[in-house]
Amino acid sequence: MPRHNSTEKRAARLVQEITGEPYTVCLNAVRARSLAPLAARGVPRNVLDEVEDELEDAYGLILDLPAGAAPGPVAFREPPVAGGRAVVRGEEP
Numbered sequence: 001m002p003r004h005n006s007t008e009k010r011a012a013r014l015v016q017e018i019t020g021e022p023y024t025v026c027l028n029a030v031r032a033r034s035l036a037p038l039a040a041r042g043v044p045r046n047v048l049d050e051v052e053d054e055l056e057d058a059y060g061l062i063l064d065l066p067a068g069a070a071p072g073p074v075a076f077r078e079p080p081v082a083g084g085r086a087v088v089r090g091e092e093p
Contacts (some may be wrong), residue, residue, distance in 0.1 A: 035065040
């Protein structure tokens with residue numbers, strides 16, 4: 001039996017598209033049903049909220065942020081450049 005199924009793979013790609021984080025980090029977050037791996041990498045809270053909403057809408061998956069995990073500051077981001085990571089530009093005014 002495979003370690004992860006195709007729904008998890010598609011969900012991880014969606015998380016990667018939203019956050020710009022490496023695929024393996026995104027897959028680990030989806031498999032653990034937790035936003036903690038992304039929060040540990042400093043992904044801003046509003047981006048984690050977007051991930052949470054998109055995964056629930058698209059795949060019915062609910063990822064929680066454990067109480068001990070501290071997300072990064074609320075920030076806006078520009079879309080990822082081709083093959084690159086999302087650019088975070090600090091807090092919104």
